[in-house]
Amino acid sequence: MSCCSAPTLSNEPRIPRGAVTPEEAQNVISKLNAVGFDVMRLTSRGERREKKLQKDTECTKIFYTPSKKSDQGAMLVKDIWEVAVGNTESKLLTNFAFQEGETAVVIRTKMGVEWCLLLKTSKEAHQLCTGIATLVRSQRAMSDQDPIRARIMELWITADSDGSNSLDLHEMNALMKRMNVDLSTKATAAALKKFDTDHNGTLDFDEFIHFFHFLTEREELRPLFNKYASDKMIGIRREGFARFLREEQGGGSVAEADTLFTKISEGRDAVSFFQFCLFLTSAQLNSALDPATGFHIKDDMNLPLHNYFVNSSHNTYLSGDQLQSHSRVEMYRRALLAGCRCVELDCWDGPNKDPIVYHGFTATSKIRFEDIIKAIHEDAFVNSDFPVILSLEVHTSPEQSRVMAEALQRILGAALLTTNDAAFQTYTPHALKKRILIKWKMNPEDSDDSKDHDGDTTEAHPTTPLGPNGPKKHHGSNCPELSALVTCGAHKTKDFGASAKPYHIQSYTETKVEEFAVKCPADYKRQNMRMMSRIYPKGSRINSSNYSPVLAWSLGAHVVALNFQTWDEPMIVNDGFFSRNARCGYVLKPPYLRDVDDHSGSDAVLPAQRVDFVVMLGSQLPKPANAVRGEIVDPYVTVRLFGAGEDSQQARVKTPVVNDNGFAPSWNTKGSFITKNPELAVIGFDVFDKDLDADDHLCTCYLPVASIRNGVRALPLRLASSGERLPHSTVLVHFQISPL
Missing domain, CATH: 3.20.20.190 (Phosphatidylinositol (PI) phosphodiesterase)
Structure with missing residues (x-):
């Protein structure tokens, strides 16, 4: 694996919790929605440009007007990685001559796009900064509450390049290529016609939802769904879903099963096949990393x-x-x-x-x-x-x-x-x-x-004896x-x-x-x-x-x-x-x-474990470096165990290559490892794109073995080039970890 710079190193946005009250922040959001915020945008040439900063009604993007090109004047809220007031190491502000009272707000995205906005007073700058930060946090919270709708909305906003609130064939073709879907123009046109219920030649948002359902259903998961569905047409009812969690996923309390069922079924009486597929491939709802350790403090934090x-x-x-x-x-x-x-x-x-x-x-x-x-x-x-x-x-x-x-x-x-x-x-x-x-x-x-x-x-x-001159002295x-x-x-x-x-x-x-x-x-x-x-x-x-x-x-x-x-x-x-x-x-x-008085010679407390797994399928995999354009990828997965002693000496497992399918590849490759020190072991999944020369490293997921859940689980993937989280991309793996 080659080493690379990580411009999005932290993988977490730097969003301040601010210098103004929540009421003031909401007033800023209301102002962005109505009349807009008067700002000066600092160009790459160091020139001031008068702009009106606003947001759309869905709170999905901020934009400034006037702008020569709509895509240059807009920034998706989901992409905002940092918003800060003052000197934030922006190259645009190096040796910049501020006017009296003038204060900068710098907004950066995960992709490195940067806006430098000048406001007349420090108070206005802090208000705008906290208002935008509130937007980012609110959208993240909504995405956590309803990740499926958040994904559909994200794709919709990305595809609707002309802002017409509808998708034509040209926009649909571009979206298919971006999503790594190997669909010809003819096939895309047929799909558009199938879901265009009002016959106007485009898809509105509701029609696009049905198209997304069609695109994301995975027939490989149909036998598992049918096993627990009381009626294949209706879906999996509450009791069947609880049985699925108990028998396939290693358990879960009745209350947890109830809560999850209600969330996945969107309040209906049964989980549909589409909802079942999206649940299984959601790293938010079905992560391989145990939420008890991934999202909560589990260790005793009261030791020296x-x-x-x-x-x-x-x-x-x-x-x-x-x-x-x-x-x-x-x-x-x-x-x-x-x-x-x-x-x-x-x-x-x-x-x-x-x-x-x-x-x-x-x-x-x-x-x-x-x-x-x-x-x-x-x-x-x-x-x-x-x-x-x-x-x-x-x-x-x-x-x-x-x-x-x-x-x-x-x-x-x-x-x-x-x-x-x-x-x-x-x-x-x-x-x-x-x-x-x-x-x-x-x-x-x-x-x-x-x-x-x-x-x-x-x-x-x-x-290690000291050298003849002793340790180096410092001022x-x-x-x-x-x-x-x-x-x-x-x-x-x-x-x-x-x-x-x-x-x-x-x-x-x-x-x-x-x-x-x-x-x-x-x-x-x-x-x-x-x-x-x-x-x-x-x-x-x-x-x-x-x-x-x-x-x-x-x-x-x-x-x-x-x-x-x-x-x-x-x-x-x-x-x-x-x-x-x-x-x-x-x-x-x-x-x-930890125990200095332990002379047992044992190098483990947990017994040695066998990690059996099946790399089943992938979902919505990215292009190299998350590029928008480029060929559809030919993905394969490698799996390795990292750990103490012999743990790291086991041969890696590699899936076959799936040609021209980054959106829904299927592998069904089995593998297993033995770990003698499970507390220290990390299992690594790497997704590559097969190429004629050097294969491109697409994404990764490395997890501590001691915190992995058994069952059919979704891997929370990160972009291989930077570590950026990929909340809607995943690899589905069936885990069975057991003591030897």
Whole structure:
């Protein structure tokens, strides 16, 4: 799998919960619907253009007038990834001369489209920002409540290119190609004629709904439907649906079955075949990831911090490679919104006593330390309340280290846990909710725990003697003011953590972990039961590729830091591993990696498991990089198991290729894996498009084995090129996971 940049890294929109009241936000929405909002749009040439910003009556898109081309002047609400006020790193605002009182609102989509709108006052800017944010949240809520109608509406809006509220043959042909449906113009015309009940040569929305029903029914699922339908024409009644959940899907309470039945049947007495097909292929209603762990905190969060794996980022500021890429404040926002709970800041002296962050002695660009801390303060607890660790690598002079200390206290305020606070603080994720911890030296006389610039380590360890010159010294090695804020103390253990405190942490390069795995795995595991470890990539990964985190997890390492800007296979494994426990960024380690007094030698608490599966079919698969145009794809699926020891050594399973059918391919391919460490195992599904030269990687789904539900389940897919969620694309898999 090739590594690629991930411009939509966080996979979650950055939508503020705002600076104005809900009433004011609703007033803005009403104004957008009626008279519109007067704005100045800043063009790519830096020119101001007077515009009227409005929304449609369905709240599905915002648009400005006048516009030379309707598609350039409109933005679908579902595509909005970020809306923010002020300096948001927009290139359009670099060195821009604002007029007095003028404030910018920047709106970005998942595809990278950006609008920069200028308003006369800061208040108007915050009102517009919160109003649009409210629109986005409302549409997401409606999509969650009725995902089927949301999908139909999305396709309808996309297809209706001329805004006529009807689809002609030209628009239908374009939609079929976009949806990867191999339907000739003649066949599309026949379908249009069949569902055009008022015989006007086009489909209105109600007619399009019936066409969508026709398109999405899967005859492969008919035998399963007939098994539980009391009458094949009427459908599956309530009692039959409860029996289906019990016999095929592994259970569910009577109340859960009732609620799901009512939702799928839309309040009717029976579930139709169309509704049954859409339910099974909906990753929202029928996800393979158990909602009990995917959407709820299931782990005990009251154990000391060193009992957890922590979703962690390396050189968080970088947007690309390690030598020449841009450093961006935005990368911290994206990492935090993606569930990351430990971010890294490499701090250096900046001009005018203003500390900066960048990859030292490289051509990477520089950003202000204070701007990063402001971004962290804003977004640290948007998607998770559990603590955030700031891993500082300090190269600053004592003077600028004191500037950093002042900025941390001033900006983070009560969220910052200080050394004095720590004396009275219980170090558990629950007790540390909405607190920010600093990782550095707790005492000025301690040795710094930082990496050299080549990415290797100089830290002392029983298996790694110090070099002749000792560890590398940094300017900021003596700053009591900064040390007074440290609550996650860098510590170089010489006795595998026997004399360490649970809040102590030591950093190692990935190659050192490989060495531990060969020379002293038991000792290193016990060390990780006493204190924390942070692992980071070796220095030769200048392209910001990632190493597999599984080995470090299997030895109990906690903070396994990856290059979040690179959406490659190890990063996808990491994302899948942390998809459990409500994506809060903390996963409780299995007991055999927590109990220092356990000498049983067992490497698992759950018994070994057999994972049997059938890759049944696909639904509405994307084109490469989610392109609108291009050939219809020829999809196939590969399946692999990632885990500790022998778990990762099993051969992958591959389905046959289905030619010219990305909308409704069928494979029916069986496979199985054995996992001896199910708590650490991740199963990965990758969908490819067969090509004459290199096959295109379309989408992925990686899930922790311990959180998969048995039965016929839909995989929640992500775009392979960026990690963007694909809420309406899925692969249907039948799982049967059982102990050996």
